[in-house]
Amino acid sequence: MIRFENVSKVYARGARPALDQVSVDVERGEFVFLVGASGSGKSTFLSLVLREQRPTRGRVYVAGRDVANLSGWRVPTLRRQLGVVFQDFRLLQNKTVHENVAFALQVIGKPRHVIRDTVPEVLEMVGLTGKGKRMPTELSGGEQQRAAIARAIVNRPQILLADEPTGNLDPTTSLGIMRLLDRINRTGTTVVMATHDDEIVNEMRRRVVELSDGVVVRDEARGGYGEREAILPDVGASPVLDAPGSGTRAPVQTVRGS
Amino acid sequence: MRFQFVLGEVVSGLRRNTTMVVAVVLVTFVSLTFVGAAALLQTQISKLKDDWYDLVEVSVFLCPEGSVSPTCAGGEATKNQVDAVRQVIDTELTDEVSKVYFESKEQAFEAFSERYPDGYQGTQLTADDMQASLRLKLTDAEQFAVVSDVLSGRDGVEIVEDQRAVFEPLFRTLNVATLLAAGLAGVMLLAAVLLITTTIRLSAVSRRKETEIMRLVGGSNLFIQLPFLLEGALAAVLGSLFAGGGLWLAVRFMVSDWLERSVDWVAYVSEVDVLRVAPLLVVMAVALAALSSFFTLNRYTRI
Numbered sequence: 228m229i230r231f232e233n234v235s236k237v238y239a240r241g242a243r244p245a246l247d248q249v250s251v252d253v254e255r256g257e258f259v260f261l262v263g264a265s266g267s268g269k270s271t272f273l274s275l276v277l278r279e280q281r282p283t284r285g286r287v288y289v290a291g292r293d294v295a296n297l298s299g300w301r302v303p304t305l306r307r308q309l310g311v312v313f314q315d316f317r318l319l320q321n322k323t324v325h326e327n328v329a330f331a332l333q334v335i336g337k338p339r340h341v342i343r344d345t346v347p348e349v350l351e352m353v354g355l356t357g358k359g360k361r362m363p364t365e366l367s368g369g370e371q372q373r374a375a376i377a378r379a380i381v382n383r384p385q386i387l388l389a390d391e392p393t394g395n396l397d398p399t400t401s402l403g404i405m406r407l408l409d410r411i412n413r414t415g416t417t418v419v420m421a422t423h424d425d426e427i428v429n430e431m432r433r434r435v436v437e438l439s440d441g442v443v444v445r446d447e448a449r450g451g452y453g454e455r456e457a458i459l460p461d462v463g464a465s466p467v468l469d470a471p472g473s474g475t476r477a478p479v480q481t482v483r484g485s
Numbered sequence: 486m487r488f489q490f491v492l493g494e495v496v497s498g499l500r501r502n503t504t505m506v507v508a509v510v511l512v513t514f515v516s517l518t519f520v521g522a523a524a525l526l527q528t529q530i531s532k533l534k535d536d537w538y539d540l541v542e543v544s545v546f547l548c549p550e551g552s553v554s555p556t557c558a559g560g561e562a563t564k565n566q567v568d569a570v571r572q573v574i575d576t577e578l579t580d581e582v583s584k585v586y587f588e589s590k591e592q593a594f595e596a597f598s599e600r601y602p603d604g605y606q607g608t609q610l611t612a613d614d615m616q617a618s619l620r621l622k623l624t625d626a627e628q629f630a631v632v633s634d635v636l637s638g639r640d641g642v643e644i645v646e647d648q649r650a651v652f653e654p655l656f657r658t659l660n661v662a663t664l665l666a667a668g669l670a671g672v673m674l675l676a677a678v679l680l681i682t683t684t685i686r687l688s689a690v691s692r693r694k695e696t697e698i699m700r701l702v703g704g705s706n707l708f709i710q711l712p713f714l715l716e717g718a719l720a721a722v723l724g725s726l727f728a729g730g731g732l733w734l735a736v737r738f739m740v741s742d743w744l745e746r747s748v749d750w751v752a753y754v755s756e757v758d759v760l761r762v763a764p765l766l767v768v769m770a771v772a773l774a775a776l777s778s779f780f781t782l783n784r785y786t787r788i
C-alpha cells in the first residue's frame with residue numbers, strides 16, 4: 228500500500244537529511260506505528276506519503292502510484308484516497324461538526340444526497356451521534372478528534388495517516404481514540420500513526436517502525452515503544468551553568484524563615 | 486452542488502473583506518472611467534474629423550496686387566499662371582485632388598458680403614480687396630502635405646492653405662485631454678491591480694485553514710482557487726459597470742441634454758458610443774482581475 232524505496236529527503240543543501248535511505252513497505256490493511264524522537268523524520272515520512280514534499284532521492288509508492296513523479300494535477304486524486312488526522316484536530320471553527328465533515332465531501336464535488344446520507348453514518352461510527360450541530364468549541368478534545376477522524380474517513384480512504392492524534396489528549400481519551408482507529412483499521416483501512424505515546428504503542432502491540440535521525444533503526448511486527456531515556460538522569464551535583472556568571476557554582480542561598 | 490458551494494464561498498469571502506472589496510470596486514470604477522473617457526474623447530475626435538474634413542478644402546491663394554511674396558514678383562497672377570497651376574494639378578495631383586474650382590475676386594467678395602452683410606468691423610471693402618484662389622477638394626484630407634509641396638513656390642501662387650489647420654488647436658486640445666485621461670487611467674489601473682492583489686491575498690490568508698483542509702482532502706487546484714478568482718473578478722466587474730454607468734450619465738446629461746442643445750452644429754458622442762465602450766471596460770476589468778489573481782494565487786493557494 229505504501230512503499231518507500233531508499234528514500235532520502237534533504238531540506239537544505241548540505242544539511243543533515245531528514246530521511247536517509249529509508250525503505251519501508253506497508254501492506255494493505257496494516258496498522259503501523261511510526262515512533263521516534265522529535266526531528267527523527269516522522270512528519271517528513273507522512274508528508275512524503277501525502278506528496279506535500281517530493282523525495283530528494285528514491286521512490287515513494289502510495290496505492291500503486293509513483294508519488295514522487297506524480298504530476299501536480301493528479302495530486303488531488305491521490306489525496307482523495309488518503310485521510311489525515313492531526314494532533315491539533317484542524318477543524319474549521321466557524322462550521323458545525325456536521326458541516327466540517329460535509330466540507331470534505333463538498334470540496335471534491337460529491338452530490339448533496341450522498342453528503343446527506345454519508346455524514347450522519349460516519350458521525351455515528353466515530354461516536355458523535357447527535358452532536359452534528361455542535362460547534363467544535365463546544366466539544367471536548369476527544370470529541371473534536373473524533374470529528375476530525377470522521378472528516379478524514381468520510382470519503383472512505385484506503386489509507387489513514389495520523390500525526391500524533393493523541394498528543395493533546397489525556398490517557399483515557401487517548402484510549403478511546405485508539406479503539407476507534409483500531410475499528411477503522413479492521414474495516415480494511417491501512418493506518419499509519421506517528422506517535423510519542425509509549426503506553427499506547429506498548430498496549431496495542433502492532434507493527435512499530437522506529438526512526439532515529441532519519442534512519443529506520445527498528446521495524447518490529449508486534450513491537451513496543453522501545454527504550455526511553457530517563458526523564459531525570461542522575462547527573463550528580465553539577466554546577467548550575469545557566470546562572471549569572473556561568474561556570475562558577477551559584478552561591479547557596481538560605482531562605483530564612485521569619 | 487459544486488456551483489452552489491463555490492458561490493457560498495465567494496459570498497462569505499466578500500463579506501469577510503467588505504472594506505477591501507469596496508476599495509477594489511471604487512478604484513476600478515475610477516480607473517475605468519478614465520479609460521472610458523479617453524476612448525470617448527477619441528471617438529469624438531474621429532466624429533469631428535469625419536464631419537468637418539468633408540467640408541474643408543485646400544485654398545491655393547493666387548497673387549494679389551502688391552504682394553511681397555517672391556513668387557508674386559510679377560504682380561497679380563495672370564491667366565497664364567493660373568492655367569499653368571491648374572495644369573499641374575490635373576497632371577501631377579490627379580490622385581490627391583478630386584475637385585478644383587476657381588474663385589474669382591468677385592465671387593470671394595460675394596461670399597464675404599454674405600457672411601458679413603454690414604461690412605467687416607466697420608470697414609467698407611470692395612471686390613478689389615479680395616483675393617482670387619483655386620479651391621481644391623482632396624480625396625483624402627490627410628494628403629495636404631503632398632499637395633502643398635507640389636503647389637507652393639510656383640509663379641502666381643502666394644500661399645497654399647489648409648483649412649484643416651483651423652481645427653488643429655481643437656484636436657490638439659482633445660488629444661492632450663485623451664493623453665491625460667489615459668495617463669491617469671494607467672496610474673489608477675496599476676493601483677487597481679495592486680489593490681486586487683492585496684485583496685485576494687488577504688482573502689487567501691483569512692481562509693488559510695479552509696484552503697489547507699481543501700488541499701488535504703483532495704480539492705483540485707481550480708476548485709480551491711475559483712472562489713478567490715471570482716471574488717476579485719466580481720469586484721472588478723462591478724467597478725467597470727459603475728464606470729459604464731457613470732459615463733452614460735455624463736454623456737446623457739452633459740452632452741446630449743446640454744452641449745447638443747447649446748451648440749447644435751457639431752456631432753457629439755452619444756449614449757450609443759458609451760454602450761460600445763462599456764463592454765470593453767468590463768473585459769478590461771476581467772483582465773485586470775485575472776492578471777492580479779495569476780500573480781497572487783499561485784503563491785498562496787498552491788497544492
